[in-house]
Amino acid sequence: MAVALRRLLPGPAPGGSRCCGATAWGARERSYWRALRRRLLGPPVPPFSEPCQVGTPVLRAPAAAVPAESLGSPELRALAAALAAGLRRGPCVGLSAPQLGVPLRVFAAELPPARCSRYPAALRGAQLIEPFPLRVLVNPALRVLDARLVTAPEGCASLRGFSACVPRHWAVHVSGVDESGQPVSWEAWGWAARVIQHELDHLDGVLFIDRMDSRSFTNTAWSQLLD
Numbered sequence: 001m002a003v004a005l006r007r008l009l010p011g012p013a014p015g016g017s018r019c020c021g022a023t024a025w026g027a028r029e030r031s032y033w034r035a036l037r038r039r040l041l042g043p044p045v046p047p048f049s050e051p052c053q054v055g056t057p058v059l060r061a062p063a064a065a066v067p068a069e070s071l072g073s074p075e076l077r078a079l080a081a082a083l084a085a086g087l088r089r090g091p092c093v094g095l096s097a098p099q100l101g102v103p104l105r106v107f108a109a110e111l112p113p114a115r116c117s118r119y120p121a122a123l124r125g126a127q128l129i130e131p132f133p134l135r136v137l138v139n140p141a142l143r144v145l146d147a148r149l150v151t152a153p154e155g156c157a158s159l160r161g162f163s164a165c166v167p168r169h170w171a172v173h174v175s176g177v178d179e180s181g182q183p184v185s186w187e188a189w190g191w192a193a194r195v196i197q198h199e200l201d202h203l204d205g206v207l208f209i210d211r212m213d214s215r216s217f218t219n220t221a222w223s224q225l226l227d
Contacts, residue, residue, distance in 0.1 A: 008067065008070045008075050008079075009064055009103070046100055046101030046102045047078075047079055047083075047097070047101060048100050049086075051086065051090075051157040051158050052099055052100070052101055053158055053159070053160065054158055054207060054209075056101075056158075058101055058102075058103050059098055059158055059207065060207075062204050063097065063098050063106075063204075064103055064105065066104050066105060071177060071179075071181035072181045076106075076179045080106070080108065080179035083096075083097065083106065083107070084110070084134055084136070086099075086100060086108075087109075087110050088110075092157045093110065093111050093115075093191075094108070094196075095107065095109075095157065096202035098203065098205075105138065105140065106136070106137070106138050106139075106179075107136075107199040107203065108134065108135065108137075109134075109195050109199060110134040110135070111131050111191070111192070111195075112131060113131045126152075127150070127190050128191055130190070130191070132188075132192050135178075135184060136178050137174060137177075137184055137186075138179060139177065140174050140175065140176035140196075140200060141174065141175050142173070142197070142200050143172065144169045144171075144172055145169075146170040146172075147169055147170075148170045149167040150168060150169075150170050151166065151167045151213065152166070152191075152194065153165050153216070154212075156198070156207065156208055158202075159208070159209065162217065162219055163217075163220055164208060164209065164216045164217040164218065165213045166211050166213070167213075168194045168197045168198075169193060170190065171188065171189045171193050172187075172188055172193045172196055172197060173186065173187045174186050
């Protein structure tokens with residue numbers, strides 16, 4: 001799969017700059033069994049089964065466009081399937097290729113009715129949270145339809161356990177193609193528009209913490225930690 005994915009990339013995979021002291025602060029020795037498993041099986045290869053976490057260089061590098069000749073390829077279809085599986089396994093509402101370690105401009109989004117119903121009723125009404133089917137977008141382009149900024153809480157599978165309030169445009173239009181090369185056009189309002197903007201940010205190496213109200217940044221388990 002790793003070799004196959006490299007065929008999708010027009011050049012070397014984008015790298016990421018290390019933060020000052022990242023190696024020292026982040027150093028952790030593997031257990032004996034984890035080290036043995038790595039030695040026998042080799043390192044994991046993208047697309048990963050779990051989202052990369054903040055600090056992984058691929059999350060901070062702009063993703064590359066998918067070449068036209070790769071549309072409809074088995075490798076791109078496999079990536080789309082991995083994104084869809086990751087959405088449902090999360091569960092999360094949107095997931096980008098960089099979050100699975102693949103530096104390509106691809107994302108998937110889905111909000112099934114059952115998951116939509118778990119949002120608080122007041123939030124559903126205020127943020128226009130409505131179900132939408134699975135969509136996969138390759139090389140998406142964004143156009144703002146309503147430039148009003150609405151602030152609401154966001155989380156991210158790549159910053160597990162944290163949330164913050166983030167301003168987003170109320171309505172957008174995104175266009176591109178799916179994994180088969182078929183055109184996709186999506187006009188979205190409210191929560192769906194928020195999801196689209198969040199995922200497009202991932203394709204540019206931007207995380208919600210770059211746009212958040214910093215005073216709203218929250219560990220979602222803070223109350224349990226105090227028990």
